[in-house]
Amino acid sequence: MWLITPFGFFSVVRKPTDVRTGSLTVRARVRADLAQLKARYLPELGAISESGVTDYRFRALAPQAAVAQAMARLVTDLNYDNFKSAVALRQGQARADLYHEVWSVLYELQRKPQGEVHPKRDDAGQPVLIRTPSTPSAQRAWKQAEQIAVVLPGGKLPASLHRVPFRSWVDAPATSAGWEALAGESEIPEPTFKVPKGLAPAAGVIVKEPDGRIWLVAPTNQFGGYELTFPKGRRDGKSLQATAICEAYEESGLHVRLLQHLVDVRRSQTFTRYYLAERIGGSPADMGWESQCVMLVPLSKRNGLRLKAPDLAVIQALDT
Numbered sequence: 001m002w003l004i005t006p007f008g009f010f011s012v013v014r015k016p017t018d019v020r021t022g023s024l025t026v027r028a029r030v031r032a033d034l035a036q037l038k039a040r041y042l043p044e045l046g047a048i049s050e051s052g053v054t055d056y057r058f059r060a061l062a063p064q065a066a067v068a069q070a071m072a073r074l075v076t077d078l079n080y081d082n083f084k085s086a087v088a089l090r091q092g093q094a095r096a097d098l099y100h101e102v103w104s105v106l107y108e109l110q111r112k113p114q115g116e117v118h119p120k121r122d123d124a125g126q127p128v129l130i131r132t133p134s135t136p137s138a139q140r141a142w143k144q145a146e147q148i149a150v151v152l153p154g155g156k157l158p159a160s161l162h163r164v165p166f167r168s169w170v171d172a173p174a175t176s177a178g179w180e181a182l183a184g185e186s187e188i189p190e191p192t193f194k195v196p197k198g199l200a201p202a203a204g205v206i207v208k209e210p211d212g213r214i215w216l217v218a219p220t221n222q223f224g225g226y227e228l229t230f231p232k233g234r235r236d237g238k239s240l241q242a243t244a245i246c247e248a249y250e251e252s253g254l255h256v257r258l259l260q261h262l263v264d265v266r267r268s269q270t271f272t273r274y275y276l277a278e279r280i281g282g283s284p285a286d287m288g289w290e291s292q293c294v295m296l297v298p299l300s301k302r303n304g305l306r307l308k309a310p311d312l313a314v315i316q317a318l319d320t
Contacts (some may be wrong), residue, residue, distance in 0.1 A: 004099060005074065006086040007040065008033025011056055012067065024064050027056035034058055041070040118220065119154045120289040131221050134293035142296070145211035149296040155285045162210045169255045169282040173246070176238050183242035183258075188275070190261040193240060195271045202270035203244040204232025205277040206318055207256050213298050214318070215284070216305075217251045217291040227306050228295065230314060232272055244275050252294050253286030254279050263317035267310045274314050 003010040011027040018024055028034045031048060038045040044066035048058055062070075080086035084103070088096035118128040134152060141147040142158050151157055157166045173179045195201045207215040216228045231254075233247035241258055248256045256277040264273050284294035297305065302315055 003071075004102070005037075006080070006083070006090045007036040008091075009099075010034075010037065014064075018061070018064075021061075022064055023061045024067050025059055026062055026067070027059040029056060029058070031058045034060055037070070041073050042066060118289045118292065120287075122289050128220060128289045130292045134218055136293070145213060146298055146300070148298065148301060149213075150293050151284050151295075152293050153285065153287055153291075157283065157285055164279055164281065166283045166285070167281060168286050169249065169253070172249055172255070172282075176236075176242070179238055179242040179246045183239060183245055186257050187241060188258050188260055190240075190273075190275075193264065193273055196266065199266065199271040200269060201235045201240070202232055202267070202272040203235060203240040203247065204230050204272055204274050205244045205248045205256055205258070206230055206262060206274055206314060207248065207252070207254060207277045207279050208318075209279065209296065213296045214315075215252055215254065215279070216295045216297055217287065218293045218295065220290055220292040223290070226308060229308070229311055230274065232274070234270060240273050241275070244273070244277070248277065249282060250288045251291050253282050253284045253288075255282035256280065263314060265310045265313050272310075274317070276318070 001012045003012060008028060008030070010033065013025050013027070015025050026034065026037070026042075026045065028037075031050070034045065034048050038060075042062055044062050046061045048060045050058055084096045084100055087099055115129050115131040116133045118130055120128070122128050134150060136152050136155050137148060137150040139156065139158060141149040142161055160166060173182055193201065209215075215231070217231055218228055219226045231248045231251040233243060233250070235243045238246065244258060245256060248254050257280050258275045258277050260276050262274045262276045264271065266272075284296075287294050299315070299319075302312075307315070
């Protein structure tokens, strides 16, 4: 807990050793702040120690119950209508100016929307707010086959992976006919596709890298309740193979080539044909608005991901 008062700035934490003693550790940047706290509200505060190697240079212990009582007295004594003015009066204008800088940084929470705006707009041309943005991985994870690598929309990537460049697919098809023509260039044999009654036909891809890792996408704001899934989408007039290639690009930014039919899986509203594919270009940083991050995941770590049953069935098919 950070505590900024007219007489000092403190960081109050509960260290593992505090649990056993029922204490809290009260830390400060300035020794005089702790001395003021002890004199005014917390006489139970112990001896102040100093260290030149810790984040907070000064610290002391106090019983947790005593700290709680001190906080209550602080609130009872509050008698000012402007905090920064009270700081200037009691600690000087220099400290008040420093606190104003903190105020300015925190004001961004109010000024900016909560979350981040996706660089790509939705199909209606409207901005998409990512309410809880994902966290990118360290760059070295892309080169380590046992690591999960994560990129955000417009994020940083290595120049290439397995000798295939990460480069925007600038001449990707813009029409259904274009996707059909592309799919026809490397059409693969596949079994008859029989869609159960009540379900919509769909297609998706499992893109596998030479190091064994597979590509997954995180639907923006966990759309449909999915934290992670494979690129896929409903067939909207295109063939299944054209749909799969198109969805791979729109959701993951990747230019892929289909290798073989993998499995057909029943989902809640669709019956989805999945193809095994290889990446031949594109950039996952170019993911469309439906994805808030793209991940490259070792199969050995799939159990640590919260995948839904249909996606686990896809991985099982990949294993066998």
